[in-house]
Structures are given as structure tokens and as C-alpha cells.
Amino acid sequence: MTFTQRKTSPFNPTENMRTMGKGMRAAILFLLGVLMLLGILGGRLFYLQIIEGDLNQQLAENNRIRLIAKPPERGRLFDRKGNILASSRLAHVVYLWPIAQSKDKWQPIIERLAQLMGVSAQTISDKLEQEGYNSPNLVRISTAISPKLVTVLSEHSLELPGVKVEPEAVRYYPNGDVAAHLLGYTGELTAEELPKLREKGYRPGDVIGKAGVEYAFENMLRGEWGGQQVEVDAFGKVLRILGQKPPKAGNAVKLTIDLDLEKAVEKILGEQQGGIVAMNPNNGEILAMVSHPAFDPNLFSGKISEATWKRLQEKDHPFVNRTLQVYPPASTFKVVTMTAALESKAFSPSDVLPTYPYLDVGGFQFWDHNKAGFGTIGFYEAMAYSSNTFFGQVGMRVGERTLAEWSHKYGYGEYSGIEIKEEETKGTVPDPEWKQKVVGEPWYVGNTLNMSIGQGDVQANLVQVSMMTSGVANGGFRIRPHLLLEDNDAREWKQSLNISPTNLAALQKALKSVFEFGTASSLSSAEIAMAGKSGTAQDPPRPNHAWFTLYAPFEKPEIVVTVFAENAGGGGGSAIAAPLAVQTVEAYMQIKKQGNSPNNPPVPVPAQN
Structure with missing residues (x-):
């Protein structure tokens, strides 16, 4: 059987139409897909540029800028x-x-x-x-x-x-x-x-x-x-x-400080561990504040090596500001005791008491520092000689609550108000409630006697003692110590202690007697009349601390100086601290005569290393 292959004519219109239809459909589908994709992209672009355009522009700027x-x-x-x-x-x-x-x-x-x-x-x-x-x-x-x-x-x-x-x-x-x-x-x-x-x-x-x-x-x-x-x-x-x-x-x-005085006081204190504060008693301006041992603050402007840090730590706590740490104020506190006695009317300025080698209270002996007593004396002699048995009797008659009340009025047991408060310890003014809470024991008469002479649990810093001395010097006002030199309204840094003029005059006379015939009589000056009080605080088993606080000139006070010599031993406040306080006053008077033009050294270029 013979098969004849049929040939399709390229000119067959029906067959060509079918082929063209298939191609057009594919093209249309492709076109529709492209249009749809463009539509999606366009819509997204519209959303990003128009609807969220500002936000996205900001994001782009943030990535670029x-x-x-x-x-x-x-x-x-x-x-x-x-x-x-x-x-x-x-x-x-x-x-x-x-x-x-x-x-x-x-x-x-x-x-x-x-x-x-x-x-x-x-x-x-x-x-x-x-x-x-x-x-x-x-x-x-x-x-x-x-x-x-x-x-x-x-x-x-x-x-x-x-x-x-x-x-x-x-x-x-x-x-x-x-x-x-x-x-x-x-x-x-x-x-x-x-x-x-x-x-x-x-x-x-x-x-x-x-x-x-x-x-x-x-x-x-x-x-x-x-x-x-x-x-x-x-x-x-x-x-x-x-x-x-x-x-x-x-x-x-x-700042309120005087650089010339600060440098002079640094030399006066020397290598003695402790501190010195010089302050204007009329407005609380800190004129000098020295604590030893010290450190060079430039060390902290760069990286401190381990060897340097170790060397600093080997010294006796050089980063502790001893002017703001607390210690027993010893006999400087007798100013508070005398104020409490006179203002409570338990005593008058003319009253006298016998003194003894010691007072026996509750089986404990509280000795006078000369181990003999000073006979029958009044407040002026008792302050001048710093008789413990005199002020012990006064304190026991006045009572611990009145002593505590006047301690707080002078500024003890509270922050002084100085700007560097983070470094200040406010100290302690003990009373029966405090002792029961902290020590867990009742209050005894011996605690009152100890308190009246600044021993026992009483603690204060140099600035607080300076505030107390200023209160006597400036006519009976508690002032706020400060470091920022400013012209504030006096009511912001000064408040009355409400001490009677008669009693204030008695306090001033008692402190002046310390220089006239008392523990600092060898340091009295014909050129500068001063008034102050010594103190020797026990710190067993270590040597005693030495204190001295004063103001000068007596008639028109310009400066209060408080010296603290830590564990100085020796002759106590009158022998160790008092000369340093007097030298500070002399330096102040000498610097006062000098001009005020600053002498600023050039800033050095760091050395090669």
C-alpha cells in the first residue's frame, strides 16, 4: 500500500490563523505579566516615595550622614x-x-x-x-x-x-x-x-x-x-x-580660698599628719583647707600605673580629707559646755567651783590633766587652764540633754553645709536614746562627764569646730562654710544662736584668757590679740590627738583657724597644734599686706616617655 504524504500549504489561511493565535496569546500573557509586575513595583515605589517618603528619606540620610x-x-x-x-x-x-x-x-x-x-x-x-x-x-x-x-x-x-x-x-x-x-x-x-x-x-x-x-x-x-x-x-x-x-x-x-595662704599653710603643717582649716568667721568663706598626707591630682589626668597606685596606697591614706573626718574634739568642746551652762542659767559667768586631781564617778576616776587640780576657780581660769574636773562638774549639773541641744545649735552632729559634702562625716552628738540604739546600753553619769570635756562618743570634724569658734567670734551667729565665692544674702548663710550679750562676752573673755595666762600664753602676741582653745584627745593604744582653734584679731575677727594633729602625742594641743594655728594667723596677716595680682604659671607640654 502506498501512502501519500499531505503537504500543508504555507498559504493556507486557516492553519496560519491557528498558529498566529497561539503566539499572540503568549505575547498577551507575557505583556500582562510585565504590566502586573510593573504595577506592583510602581505601587510599592509610590508607597515608599509618596506615602512614606519623608521617613525613608530620613533613614537614607541617617545611613549617609x-x-x-x-x-x-x-x-x-x-x-x-x-x-x-x-x-x-x-x-x-x-x-x-x-x-x-x-x-x-x-x-x-x-x-x-x-x-x-x-x-x-x-x-x-x-x-x-x-x-x-x-x-x-x-x-x-x-x-x-x-x-x-x-x-x-x-x-x-x-x-x-x-x-x-x-x-x-x-x-x-x-x-x-x-x-x-x-x-x-x-x-x-x-x-x-x-x-x-x-x-x-x-x-x-x-x-x-x-x-x-x-x-x-x-x-x-x-x-x-x-x-x-x-x-x-x-x-x-x-x-x-x-x-x-x-x-x-x-x-x-x-573659689573662696587664697592660694598664697593655702601654700603657706601647707608648709606650716609640713609632714605632720592631720589638717588645718582657715575660715572667715563672718561669712563662712574657706580661706585655706589643708590635709596631709596629700596626692597630686594630675596623676588622674592620665593612666595611673599599678606601681604608682601601690605607692600611693602605702602612704597613710592620702585620699582621705582629714579636715572633714571626725575625731573626739577634746577640750575645744568646753566652749559648748560653757555656753550650755550659762544659757541654761544653771551657772552665771561669776560662779566658781573647787577643782580636784580627779572626779570619782561610778567607780571610775576622771583626772585633771595636771593630776593635781587648780584650786577653786571660775570659768575664765577653767578655760585658760583647761580644767577637766571643773567642766566635768558643770556638765553633770547641766545634763546631757542640754549639752546635746547646744552641740546641735553650734553645728555638731550635722553636715556643715560645705559643698564637698560627699567627703564629710557629720560626727556624733550622743544622748541616752543614741547610746541605747547604737551601743545597747543605758546612759550613765560618767557619759555626761566625758561628753562635757569632748571625750567619749562625741565626734566632730575641723569645719564643725571652726563653725563653733566662729559663733563666738562673730557675735553669736552660726555660719555656713562654703567654697564658692559669691555674694549671697546674709540670711542664706548666717543665723543667730540667740546667746545673750552677757554670756557671749563671757565666752569671748574666757577664750582670750587662754592666750593671756593659760595654755597658749607663751604664744601671745603684742601685735595680734587672739582668743582660742586647746584640746588633747585620747586615742588608745595610739598617741593622743592634738587640737587648737582660735580667732583673730580679737577685737574685730577676720579669721578662724582650727588645727588637728593626728596621733601627735607629745605635749598635746597647746604644745603641738597651737603654734601651727598662730603661725597660720601670722601668715594670713602677712599675705593680707601683699597685692592681689595673680601669678599663673604657664601650662607645660607633657614630657616624652
């Missing part, structure tokens, strides 16, 4: 005459710029940086983690570094992308350890401090006041951050600077 924050220069500290107490010097500081690298890329960079700087890589990583790897803020990872290290980091800069060595003003104290406890020091924020201060604009690595007026006046000294707005590429590299806001330096702060 960065703000590099710049810290402000800390405000300077001046003494009352304009002498610089704290300023700034130029140094170099190491920063990391978190957004410059991804988290993974940062790790080898940090390891290399730590190796070059000789620090812990973990410490650097912790600071970067605190700020966050996407942060545009520079993260400080060092305080001032040496010029040698600046050179080393510059030479290895290609290995350290995202690491910046920037010039910055760091704290500088031109007088070294002079007024160290009063001024305090600055240091980096700790991990514990950061959460509390972040809402105030602080960042990891920020430097803040840590002690003294640096801490107390932080808000005034800090200043405001500025920065540069820069455009960066996808790798975080700066393409151009778009604008900048200069940092605003902190405010200058003028």
Missing part, C-alpha cells in the same frame, strides 16, 4: 584673687569610631591596638560594647597618652582602621598637690556610673569630677558637647564635612 561628637573643655578653677587652681593642657586621646567597622572586623583591630597600648583588649571591647557597634559617637578608650605612643599609633594606622588619635584638652593642676583634697580630681566614668549619667548626655569614656569641688561643681564645669556633621560612604569613610557645632567650654568657677 553621621555626627561625630566633640567633648568640651572643662571650666577652669580660680582662687579668690584670680590665680589658676585647675585648667587644661593639650594632650592626645585614643578614640574608636564604632560604625567604621563591623563587629567581626573590630576584634583583630582591638587586639592589635591593645598590644600597642599595653592595655587589656577586654577593657577596650567593653567600652565599645557599651556604646554599641552602630553608634556614630566616638568612644574614648584612653586618657592622655604620651607623645611616644602617639607616634607608635600613627606608624601603625593602616592596621587600625576606625581608630582615631585626637587632640583634646585634659585636666591640669599647675600647683601639684596644693589644695588637692579641696580641689579633688577628674577621671573616666566607670561602668557603674554610666547608666545613671547617660540620660544627662554622658558617654562611655567621658571624664567627670570624682572628688572635691571637681565633683561638687560638675554641672558648672562640664560644658556642652559639640561635634561635626559628616557625609560617609558605604564603608564609613568620611567624604566631606557638612557642618559643625563648636563645643561650649564649661564655666569658670571662682
